[in-house]
Amino acid sequence: MTGTDVERAVALRRMKTLATGLLGVLALVFVVAFALQDSYPWLQYVRAAAEGGMVGALADWFAVTALFKHPMGLRIPHTAIIPRKKDQIGESLGQFVEENFLSEDVVVAKLESARIAQKAGMWLEKPESADRLAVEGAVLIRGLFTVLDDDAVQGVIEGLVRRHFLEPPWGPPIGSIAERIFAEGHHHSLVDLLVDRAADWVDGNYAVVTRVVAQRSPTWVPRLVDGVVGDRVHAELSKFIRAVQDDPRHDVRVSIDKYLRDLAQDLQHRPETIARAEEIKAQLLDDPRVRDLTARTWATIKTALLEAVNDPASELTTNFKALVRDFGSRLTSDTGLSDKVNRWIADGASYFVRTYRSEIAGVISETVGRWDAEETSRKIELQVGKDLQFIRINGTVVGSLAGLLIFSIAHAVFG
Structure with missing residues (x-):
């Protein structure tokens, strides 16, 4: 007793x-x-x-x-x-609670009058409340990391990576994204950058160009001629690149656009191109690389979170407290948000009562029945x-x- x-x-x-x-x-x-x-x-x-x-x-x-x-x-x-009549009393008591207390109308009416969102907001916007949540959250995170097995977590991450990142073919989604990018012209900046870098390289490597020309010319050609030809090649190459730079509708740019659009289409619809993309994916992300990636990802996340929760002045903790207080203030001042939260709570409670009311009431009759x-x-x-x-x-x-x-x-x- x-x-x-x-x-x-x-x-x-x-x-x-x-x-x-x-x-x-x-x-x-x-x-x-x-x-x-x-x-x-x-x-x-x-x-x-x-x-x-x-x-x-x-x-x-x-x-x-x-x-x-x-x-x-x-x-x-x-x-x-x-x-x-013990068992009948337990059943009657459970039925009474189910019909009179676990009623959707009763629960929803009580929650609506309670104004839970506003009260929660008033509590959350207090600095001491945010501090308490941060402390409790830190304890929870440390407890989780103590319980979780690193190998098991890495296995879960690896499984998710394989299922959602590696198993689906890359070609069609990459082609779809690329098609939209190319259609909207977002790749033009990258082409401009490559052309500018090519122009800078030609301007700064005159000796390289002339030497390559001399190395490729027949041995019976006089050196003087090699120099003239090399100079001419460098000048024409520089002139060509300047033309590509200055003309947005240059044939080279048009050819690049066409090539990229065709590539985007092939990645989505051409089996040979899709298969080639899969080969590249397999070469880039074989099993050892994926395993190493998931291990480093989990280690990084774990280390970062532990360092953050162990330091009350860390950026993560500070931002978390600020977020809690800001959310509390919004719940208190924003009627639309608080009404929406109250509606979510009422809907959730209504679903819970509607779905599990018999099981909850059954606890009473089962408990009395075991006595x-x-x-x-x-x-x-x-x-x-x-x-x-x-x-x-x-x-x-x-x-x-x-x-x-x-x-x-x-x-x-x-x-």
Whole structure:
């Protein structure tokens, strides 16, 4: 028994003693009045009152006792009601809770009147609340990292990478994205950059160009001619690149655009190009590389989070606190947001009650069903037994008054 149960048991014994004591007092009064009523006729009224009080006290004692046990151990029909009807009581109680407390209308009405979002916002915007959430979050993260197995987490990450990144073919999605980029001309900046770099290289590598020309010319050509040809080649090459730079509609640029658009189409629809993209993917991300990538990703995430949560002044912790306070302020000041959050809460609670109300109510009936019959009777008696003793006391008083009234009327009518 808990401390509360002990206190209730003491109070119950006290009330039982009081109710039984009243019965004993009335019994003593009845005996005295009955013995002396011939000498003192007015004692007949006292006897009648005491007699009625005893009848009421005994009747209510029987009624109260019959709820929890067999009175005086006698197996009288319709006694020990709670031990015999324990399972039915549990089912009825569960059904009562389900129908009257786990009702969608009741739950939604209560949540709407509670204004949970506004109250949560007022709590969240306090600095000490944000600090507390940050501390509790840090404890949770450290606990998770303590429990989680690194190899298992890496396996999960690797599985996700393979399922969502490696297994789907790359060609069609890359081709679709590239087609949109090329159609909108976003690649022109990259082409400009490449052409500019090519022009800079030609301008800065005159010696390289002339040397390559000399190396490729026949051996019988005089060096003077090689120099003239090399100079000419460099000049024409520079002139060509300058023309590509200056003319947005240059044939080279048009050819590049066409090539890129065709490539985007081939990546989406041409089996040979799609297969080639898959070969490149396999070469770039083979099993050892994927395994190494997932291991380094998990190690980086774990290290970064642990360092952040262990440092109260870290950027992550500071930003988290600011985000919590800002969200709290928005919940308090933004009626639209708070109404939306309250609606989400109400809808979630409504779905939960609608879906699981029978299971929740079933916990009550199942719990009562597992209790021992005598234990159930004792638990219920501890809860309501003290108040039931007032029934015995009231029955004693009402019985006394009824007995006195009946005797008085009978004596007045029949003399």
